[in-house]
Each structure stands twice: as C-alpha cells, then as structure tokens.
Amino acid sequence: xxxxxxxxxxxxxxxxxxxxxxxxxxxxxxxxxxLHVMGVNVSHALVACQEMFLPLVVGAIVAATSLYDxxxxxxxxxxxxxxxxxMRRFMLVTIWACIVCFLTNSIMFFFQLAYQPAQLHxxxxxxxxxxxxxxxxxxxxxxMSVGFCITLLTHSISASGAVLGGLWILEALFxxxxxxxxxxxxxxxxxxxxxxxxxxxxxxNRLELLVMALILLPINWWLLRNTESLLKxxxxx
Amino acid sequence: xxxxxTFYGAWKYEFRMQVRRPWLWITMGLIELIMLGFMxxxxxxxxxxxxxxxxxxxxxxxxxxNLVNYLxxxxxxxxxxxxxxRDNRIHVQEILSxxxxxxxxRLFGKYLGNTFATLLPIVIFYLLGILVIxxxxxxxxxxxxxxxxxxxxxxxxMLFVGAIATVVPALIWVPVFQFLFVGYWxxxxxxxxxxxxxxxxxxxxxxxxxxSRGFFGVTVFPVDxxxxxxxxxxxxxxxxxxxxxxxxxxSYQRWxxxxx
Numbered sequence: 001x002x003x004x005x006x007x008x009x010x011x012x013x014x015x016x017x018x019x020x021x022x023x024x025x026x027x028x029x030x031x032x033x034x035l036h037v038m039g040v041n042v043s044h045a046l047v048a049c050q051e052m053f054l055p056l057v058v059g060a061i062v063a064a065t066s067l068y069d070x071x072x073x074x075x076x077x078x079x080x081x082x083x084x085x086x087m088r089r090f091m092l093v094t095i096w097a098c099i100v101c102f103l104t105n106s107i108m109f110f111f112q113l114a115y116q117p118a119q120l121h122x123x124x125x126x127x128x129x130x131x132x133x134x135x136x137x138x139x140x141x142x143x144m145s146v147g148f149c150i151t152l153l154t155h156s157i158s159a160s161g162a163v164l165g166g167l168w169i170l171e172a173l174f175x176x177x178x179x180x181x182x183x184x185x186x187x188x189x190x191x192x193x194x195x196x197x198x199x200x201x202x203x204x205n206r207l208e209l210l211v212m213a214l215i216l217l218p219i220n221w222w223l224l225r226n227t228e229s230l231l232k233x234x235x236x237x
Numbered sequence: 238x239x240x241x242x243t244f245y246g247a248w249k250y251e252f253r254m255q256v257r258r259p260w261l262w263i264t265m266g267l268i269e270l271i272m273l274g275f276m277x278x279x280x281x282x283x284x285x286x287x288x289x290x291x292x293x294x295x296x297x298x299x300x301x302x303n304l305v306n307y308l309x310x311x312x313x314x315x316x317x318x319x320x321x322x323r324d325n326r327i328h329v330q331e332i333l334s335x336x337x338x339x340x341x342x343r344l345f346g347k348y349l350g351n352t353f354a355t356l357l358p359i360v361i362f363y364l365l366g367i368l369v370i371x372x373x374x375x376x377x378x379x380x381x382x383x384x385x386x387x388x389x390x391x392x393x394x395m396l397f398v399g400a401i402a403t404v405v406p407a408l409i410w411v412p413v414f415q416f417l418f419v420g421y422w423x424x425x426x427x428x429x430x431x432x433x434x435x436x437x438x439x440x441x442x443x444x445x446x447x448x449s450r451g452f453f454g455v456t457v458f459p460v461d462x463x464x465x466x467x468x469x470x471x472x473x474x475x476x477x478x479x480x481x482x483x484x485x486x487x488s489y490q491r492w493x494x495x496x497x
Binding site: 158177 | 258271272311312408410420434
C-alpha cells in the first residue's frame, strides 16, 4: 500500500479509532490497580479486558467505519472501488487492534498478571505465550467480521451494535449454564478463558471462531460491491 | 401553549420516524428471539413455563417483566443513540435552530418520541408473554398486573436509558457510546457484587431491581432486599435524573449555538 494513501487513511480514521482500544486497556490497568489495593485477585479482570472488552469495542468501531464515509458520493466516481477502500480500512483497524491486544497480552504474560487456559499449561513457556494470543485473537476477529457483516447486511450501525451488545451480554451471563445440556454450543462460546479456563474445548473453540471470522471475510467483500445502496442507506438511516 | 405545540410536533415526527425504521423491528425481533432461545435452552425453564398455573400470578408477571428489562434496554439505548448525531450529520440541526419554538420543548419531544417508538416492539413482545401467562392461568387479573409491573419496573428505567442514549452521544462518538453502554449495563445492573465494586445493588439501577423487589417481592436482578420506599426512591431518582439530563443537554446545545 502506498505510504501517502496509508497516511491519508490513518488521518481519516483518526483518534476516534486509535484511542478507544488504548483507553480500554488503560481503564482496566486502573481497575487492576484499585482491585490490587483492595486485595482482590486482578487476573480475572485483566483476562476479561483482552478477551471480552477489547473485541467488543473494536467490533463496534469496525461496524461504524465500514458504512459511513463523508465522501461516499465521490467514491462512486473514483477508479478505486469502495469495496477495496472499505477492506483497506478494515485491515488498518485490524492491525491496530492486534498491536494493542498483542502488547497487552504479552505484558500480562511476562509479568504473570493474568492466567492461561488449562489446555496450555502443559505447553513449553514460549508456546504458551504464542498460544495465549488466541485468547484475544479469536474473539477479536469474530466480533470484527460479524459486526462488519451485520452492518453491511442491515446498512445500520445501530442494528449491528445492538446485536453485538445483546450477544455479548447473553454470552457473558448464560452460555456457561447452557453448555452441559447443549454441547453443540461449544464452538460459539466467545469468552471461554474468562468464564471457564478449565474447558477441554478451549483450543478447538478458538480455531472454530477464527474459521467463522475468516469465512465471513469474502462474504463481507461481496456485500460491499454495491456502493450505491450503501450511499442510499447512509443518508436514510 | 406554543411550547406544547413544539413539543407535540417534535414528539409526533420523531415517533413516526423511529417507528418506521425497518431495522428497529428486525433488530428487536432478532434480539428477542436470541433471548428466548437462551431462556428456553436453560434447564428447567421450559417445564416452568408449561406449568405457570401452579405459580403465584403476581410473581410470574413480575418475573416476566424483569426478563423483558434484562437485556432489551441495551438494544433500546443503541437504537436511540444515533438519532441526535444524525441531525448533525445531515445538517437538520442548523435548520431546526432557525425555526421559532423552544429548543427545550423540541429536545424533550425528540427524546420522548424516540424512546416511546423504540419501546413499541418491546411492548408487543411483553404482551405476547402476558398472553401466554393468561392462556395458562385463565386469570384476567394478569392484564392489570402487567400494566402495574410494566409501569413501575420497565418504564422508569427505559426513560432513564432513553435520556442517557440521547445525551451521551451528543458528547462522544456513537460506537464508543455503544461499547460503554453495554459495559455499563453489565457492570451497573446485572453484575452480582463479588470483588469488583459495582452500583448494581444501589437504587441507581434502571434494570428495576429495587422497584421489582420493593413493590412485588421478587426480582432476577442482584437486589436481595428492598422495601416499597426504596422502590419508590429508585423510581423517582431515575425519572428526575432523566429530566435533568435532557435539561443539561439543552443548555449544552444552547451554549454551543451561542459560541458559533
């Protein structure tokens, strides 16, 4: 990607995309400090930060940035199709979110601030560190792809935000109780490290979530083909 | 009198505009279906629903009202959040500011019109549940209880949620508000206090735990004990805060306008 274009896209996305993930991490660092002072175990909150909260905030951001472009009308007249521009922005947000999450996870790993899922305990330390990246990678890509897909299907950032938010709360509160009687839900558990670190399906769940996210990528690409409909819905919403 | 006409005009327009959004109905319907899916997959729930006539009517109605208020306020907040930023995005705000009529009345009309329109799919969903209870118990008293529980548990909380969703997106970017509201709802209403400090057991909970426990003796929210006075205090606090939030937003908008 040419550097000038990259700089332009980053300026367009701006602080509103760059800051929220960093603020979430800082907020949890502060919460961790307060909990530590109170004598409460902080590891649970710190794992929740990377597995539950960062993917949700990035999912909401992706859902919003994919639909609205102040110059969407102009995009119709440009040789580069909006499909390509939107996917480029998606990739930029993904890269930034991955950098924040990777650093957060690595700091927590090296300072032993968080715990690892039981399935990784028998692995060598460097492999634990690498495998531990799946704690955030799988839900992050899942939330981003699903949020992107719902926005493109509905042409509404409210619809995607509401569905992601509803799923997030239901997963956080109820999925654990459903699993004993509904084992088919195992691939759809989004936060197993936070809710059930002893789960025997942790690794397979992470890979299944990643596969779901990757399958949605070409679907999203296909949904982006009709710029005119995006333009119409952006003003009608 | 002119203020009332402005209020009514804004209310009617916003109500119609929101209620005609197809995605309001589809999104609410989808979330309600997912919620029912989770509910009925929980062991024991289906059996409970099939034998409702053995349970006390008041408790059954109050529990159903609690369940409606468990997750759906998140969807309500998110569906309302983009309304005010939309006015700025499509430059309606500038046109509205040139019109005669009180800006405060217009803002209240916008807030209430949006909130009540967004509540409509929830009211229909709620009534379907009440009809199921009626079909099981054949006791018409359930309709009276439904009105009482809805007005005391759901309505004050939803008005508060509507006020927050109107005010906060005027200050921050909508997706950030969406994230913050989901986090707030989980932490400040549903999270059972264990370790992490929370406000979910205080009277500032729009989920309605205090009203439900205080007035009807049961709740699914983390409120173990509450009397009718605390229920009333929670209700009044939510309503007063809603009005104050909208008044604060009106002052902020006027200040912004004066600076231009």
